[in-house]
Amino acid sequence: MTAAVAVGAVLAGLAGVKALEARLPRIVVRAGILLFVLGPLAGLAYAMWTLWRESFEPVDLALLVVLSVVTGLGTSLGYHRLLTHRSFSTTPWLKGAFLAAGAMAVPSTPVDWAARHLEHHAHSDREGDPHSPADGFLHAHVGWMLAVSPAKRERYCARLMADPVVMLIDRTALLWLALGLAVPALVDGWRGLLWGGIVRIALHNQTMFAVNSVCHAFGSQEFSTGDESRNNWLVAVLAFGEGWHNNHHAFPSAAYHGMGRRPDATGLVIRGLERAGLAWDVRRPSDAAVARRRAAGRLSAR
Numbered sequence: 001m002t003a004a005v006a007v008g009a010v011l012a013g014l015a016g017v018k019a020l021e022a023r024l025p026r027i028v029v030r031a032g033i034l035l036f037v038l039g040p041l042a043g044l045a046y047a048m049w050t051l052w053r054e055s056f057e058p059v060d061l062a063l064l065v066v067l068s069v070v071t072g073l074g075t076s077l078g079y080h081r082l083l084t085h086r087s088f089s090t091t092p093w094l095k096g097a098f099l100a101a102g103a104m105a106v107p108s109t110p111v112d113w114a115a116r117h118l119e120h121h122a123h124s125d126r127e128g129d130p131h132s133p134a135d136g137f138l139h140a141h142v143g144w145m146l147a148v149s150p151a152k153r154e155r156y157c158a159r160l161m162a163d164p165v166v167m168l169i170d171r172t173a174l175l176w177l178a179l180g181l182a183v184p185a186l187v188d189g190w191r192g193l194l195w196g197g198i199v200r201i202a203l204h205n206q207t208m209f210a211v212n213s214v215c216h217a218f219g220s221q222e223f224s225t226g227d228e229s230r231n232n233w234l235v236a237v238l239a240f241g242e243g244w245h246n247n248h249h250a251f252p253s254a255a256y257h258g259m260g261r262r263p264d265a266t267g268l269v270i271r272g273l274e275r276a277g278l279a280w281d282v283r284r285p286s287d288a289a290v291a292r293r294r295a296a297g298r299l300s301a302r
């Protein structure tokens with residue numbers, strides 16, 4: 001019951017901020033964003049503290065792991081590779097399911113997320129990049145969200161806004177976020193909400209934020225991309241393959257960011273879907289294109 005009230009209060013707050021976003025003073029919207037970033041971190045700290053006092057029930061571990069995988073793939077496979085970069089095609093039902101899973105993890109609609117991400121690719125580490133460590137590491141990690149600038153949907157995502165499946169999830173994104181909190185709360189009350197909802201969102205937030213910050217500051221550059229994008233194996237492991245970020249900037253529409261050699265959980269799932277006949281038009285750069293890009297990098301490094 002307590003968990004249901006907590007979920008209701010958080011959702012009512014989020015719904016209020018979202019509905020009145022354009023009219024509310026910026027400071028109120030910023031406070032809402034800060035709450036979404038700091039709230040789960042406080043929940044994570046509380047969860048760590050409770051581990052000293054009470055045992056960790058298997059059902060809570062299962063909720064944390066299963067929902068982390070579902071929503072992590074929702075962001076990486078659904079929002080990023082399928083929607084934003086069109087790395088492959090799939091059925092409308094699967095597209096809707098992956099986008100809904102992404103909406104369960106982030107307080108951003110699919111189209112807003114895609115618009116901001118395409119803006120990042122268009123201006124990587126230059127003026128106009130919404131989240132570059134060139135403007136400060138913390139800015140790239142989290143501070144950029146406090147700018148409260150509206151996503152440039154029409155400019156970057158006109159094509160997506162003509163897709164009825166995408167717009168269905170876009171309009172109902174908050175409901176999916178609610179479902180991501182309600183399901184674990186229904187399964188195991190407050191503890192389910194804590195581990196399967198709040199801790200899960202805290203871990204997802206930090207690993208996905210790290211793609212914007214850590215992967216433009218720490219790691220190796222296999223390709224000369226004209227920006228600061230890096231391959232970082234730790235972020236790659238934690239963020240379902242998204243940490244092979246220099247590879248991604250070199251070949252943005254490639255479905256497999258590990259480039260066939262490095263572990264990429266999302267890429268492996270796409271490969272599995274393709275073998276099952278549920279994904280097609282999977283984009284892969286040719287060996288010649290990859291070799292050309294590598295050679296260009298070596299030349300520019302001289």
Ligand SMILES: [Zn+2]
Nearest residue numbers: 120124229245
């Ligand atoms: Zn990037």
Ligand SMILES: [Zn+2]
Nearest residue numbers: 085117248252
């Ligand atoms: Zn991208």
